[in-house]
Amino acid sequence: MNADGVLTGELDPHSDRAVFRQIADHLRDAIQRGRLPEGAKLPSEAQLVEHYKVARMTIRSALQELQTEGLVVSEHGRGVFVRRRPPVRRLASDRFARRHRKEGKAAFLAESAQVGAKSEVDMIEIREQATTAEVADRLSLEAGDEVVVRSRRYSLNGHPVETAVSYIPADIARGTPITDPNPGPGGIYARIEDMGHTLERFEEEVSARMPTPDEARILQLPAGTPVFRLVRTAFDTEGRAVEVCDTIMSADAYVLSYELPAH
Amino acid sequence: MNADGVLTGELDPHSDRAVFRQIADHLRDAIQRGRLPEGAKLPSEAQLVEHYKVARMTIRSALQELQTEGLVVSEHGRGVFVRRRPPVRRLASDRFARRHRKEGKAAFLAESAQVGAKSEVDMIEIREQATTAEVADRLSLEAGDEVVVRSRRYSLNGHPVETAVSYIPADIARGTPITDPNPGPGGIYARIEDMGHTLERFEEEVSARMPTPDEARILQLPAGTPVFRLVRTAFDTEGRAVEVCDTIMSADAYVLSYELPAH
Numbered sequence: 001m002n003a004d005g006v007l008t009g010e011l012d013p014h015s016d017r018a019v020f021r022q023i024a025d026h027l028r029d030a031i032q033r034g035r036l037p038e039g040a041k042l043p044s045e046a047q048l049v050e051h052y053k054v055a056r057m058t059i060r061s062a063l064q065e066l067q068t069e070g071l072v073v074s075e076h077g078r079g080v081f082v083r084r085r086p087p088v089r090r091l092a093s094d095r096f097a098r099r100h101r102k103e104g105k106a107a108f109l110a111e112s113a114q115v116g117a118k119s120e121v122d123m124i125e126i127r128e129q130a131t132t133a134e135v136a137d138r139l140s141l142e143a144g145d146e147v148v149v150r151s152r153r154y155s156l157n158g159h160p161v162e163t164a165v166s167y168i169p170a171d172i173a174r175g176t177p178i179t180d181p182n183p184g185p186g187g188i189y190a191r192i193e194d195m196g197h198t199l200e201r202f203e204e205e206v207s208a209r210m211p212t213p214d215e216a217r218i219l220q221l222p223a224g225t226p227v228f229r230l231v232r233t234a235f236d237t238e239g240r241a242v243e244v245c246d247t248i249m250s251a252d253a254y255v256l257s258y259e260l261p262a263h
Numbered sequence: 264m265n266a267d268g269v270l271t272g273e274l275d276p277h278s279d280r281a282v283f284r285q286i287a288d289h290l291r292d293a294i295q296r297g298r299l300p301e302g303a304k305l306p307s308e309a310q311l312v313e314h315y316k317v318a319r320m321t322i323r324s325a326l327q328e329l330q331t332e333g334l335v336v337s338e339h340g341r342g343v344f345v346r347r348r349p350p351v352r353r354l355a356s357d358r359f360a361r362r363h364r365k366e367g368k369a370a371f372l373a374e375s376a377q378v379g380a381k382s383e384v385d386m387i388e389i390r391e392q393a394t395t396a397e398v399a400d401r402l403s404l405e406a407g408d409e410v411v412v413r414s415r416r417y418s419l420n421g422h423p424v425e426t427a428v429s430y431i432p433a434d435i436a437r438g439t440p441i442t443d444p445n446p447g448p449g450g451i452y453a454r455i456e457d458m459g460h461t462l463e464r465f466e467e468e469v470s471a472r473m474p475t476p477d478e479a480r481i482l483q484l485p486a487g488t489p490v491f492r493l494v495r496t497a498f499d500t501e502g503r504a505v506e507v508c509d510t511i512m513s514a515d516a517y518v519l520s521y522e523l524p525a526h
Contacts, residue, residue, distance in 0.1 A: 021476075068473070069474075090468075093521075094524065096523055096524075096525055098525060098526050199525035199526075200526075201522055201523065201525055202522070202525060203521070203523075204520070204521045204522075205353075205518055206518065206520075206521070207514065207518045207519070208489050208490075209514060209515075210331070210333045210489065213284075213291075223331070226472065227471075232523075234525070251470065251471035251472060251489065255468055255469070256468070257466065257467070257468050257469075258356075258467045258523070259464055259466055260357075260359055260464065260467060260495075261356075261359075261360065261464055261465075262361060262452075262462035262463055262464055262465060262497070263360065263361050
C-alpha cells in the first residue's frame with residue numbers, strides 16, 4: 001500500500017488505463033502534492049516492483065513517462081529524482097526601459113539581481129559576417145550585407161539558462177565598443193544610442209518547442225524541458241531596425257510578462 | 264548508402280556519439296533539409312536495420328529520440344511519419360484593440376481569419392463559483408468571492424489548439440450575456456465594456472512546459488509538443504482587474520508577438 005511512504009493510490013484492475021500509466025499517475029500526484037518535493041529520490045525500481053507486483057519493464061515505462069513530461073531526472077547508478085527547477089526570472093515588459101540603461105545595467109544583470117541570483121556571461125564570440133536572408137529581412141538590409149554578430153550564453157547560479165545572438169548592421173557597430181567582449185555600462189543598447197540611434201521600441205516574437213540536441217547540450221537541459229525562442233528587433237526613433245537578437249531560453253527558467261493596449 | 268533515397272550520412276565507428284544518436288542525427292537532418300517533408304513516411308524499421316546493419320532496438324531508440332523531440336509521430340501499424348504542423352497563428356500585440364471589438368469580432372475569430380483557417384469553439388462551460396486564491400489575488404478579490412467562470416476550447420481547421428478559462432467578478436458578469444454560451448458581438452470584452460468598465464490595458468504572463476496528460480488529451484497533442492500557458496489580466500480605466508483568462512495553447516500552433524517600449 002505504500003513505498004517509502006509516498007504512494008497512496010492502488011492499481012485499478014478494471015480501469016482501461018494502462019497499468020504503467022496508472023503508476024505514473026500515482027507518482028505524478030505525489031510530486032504535485034509535494035509528498036515528493038524537488039530533489040527527492042523516488043522509490044527504487046525494486047521497491048516499486050515490490051509495491052505494485054508488476055514487471056520491472058512496467059515500472060520503467062512509468063518512469064520514462066514522467067521523464068518525458070519533465071517531472072523527474074534519472075541519474076545513472078543513483079536513481080530517479082524529482083527535477084529541481086532553476087530560479088524563475090520574471091521578465092517585465094519595461095525591462096529595456098532607458099532608466100535601466102542610465103543606471104548602467106545591462107538587462108540580464110538587472111533582472112538577475114531581482115531574483116537574488118548570481119549571473120554570468122560566457123561563450124562570448126564576436127564576428128563580422130554577411131547576413132542571412134532572415135536577419136536581412138528583419139533589419140531591412142539586403143541579404144549579404146555585413147552585420148556584427150555577438151553570441152553569448154547566460155547562466156544563473158551556475159546553470160545555463162539562455163543563449164543569445166545579436167545582429168547589428170556593420171555601419172552602426174563596426175569599430176565601436178559593440179565589437180568588444182565587454183561593451184561597457186548599459187550594454188550594447190547604450191552603445192547603439194551613443195551612435196545616435198535613440199531607441200524607440202522593441203518587437204518580440206515568442207515561440208516554444210523542444211530543443212535541438214545542440215541546444216539541449218549547451219543549456220544542459222534535462223529531458224522534458226522545452227525552450228522559448230524569442231526574436232527581438234530594436235527600432236530607433238527614425239523607425240530603423242538597429243538590432244535583432246535571437247534568443248534560446250530554457251522554458252523552465254522564465255516567465256515572460258507583457259503589456260497589451262486595449263485601445 | 265541510402266534507404267528510400269533519403270539517408271546520406273554513414274555511421275562513424277570511431278565517434279563517441281552513440282550509434283542510435285548518429286542514426287537520429289541522419290534522420291533529423293533529412294527532415295530539416297526537407298528531403299523528408301511534412302507528412303512523409305520514414306523508411307521502415309526493417310529498411311533502417313538493413314541500411315545501417317544494426318539491431319532493431321537501436322533503430323527503435325533512434326526513432327524514439329525523434330518522437331521525443333516532436334519531429335515525428337508513430338502511427339500504430341502504419342509506420343513513422345514526419346509530423347504535420349498546424350497552421351501557425353501569429354498573435355499580434357494589438358489583438359485586443361477596441362477597433363476589433365467595434366467590428367464585432369471576438370479576438371480568436373479575427374486572428375483565425377488572418378491565416379485563412381476555419382475556427383470553432385466547443386466544450387463551452389459556464390458556471391459561478393467561489394474563487395481560488397490565485398485568481399482572487401489577480402482580480403484583487405478575497406478568496407471565496409464569487410466569480411463567473413467561462414471554459415472553452417478553440418480549434419483551427421478541426422484541430423484543437425487552445426483551451427481558455429475566463430474568470431470575471433460576479434458583480435460584473437452575473438445576469439449579463441457574459442453568462443450566455445454566445446455572449447454576442449465583440450465577445451466578453453465588449454460586454455464588460457457595456458457594463459461600464461472601459462478596458463485600458465492587459466497584462467500577459469507567458470510560460471512554457473510539457474503538457475499534463477489531461478492537456479495532451481484535450482488538445483490532442485503528439486509527443487514532443489510543449490504548451491504555452493498564458494495568463495492574461497484585463498484592467499479597466501479605473502485600474503480595476505475585471506477579468507483573468509488562463510489559457511493553455513499548443514506551442515506548435517502559435518507565435519506570440521509583443522511590443523516593448525524603450526523609454
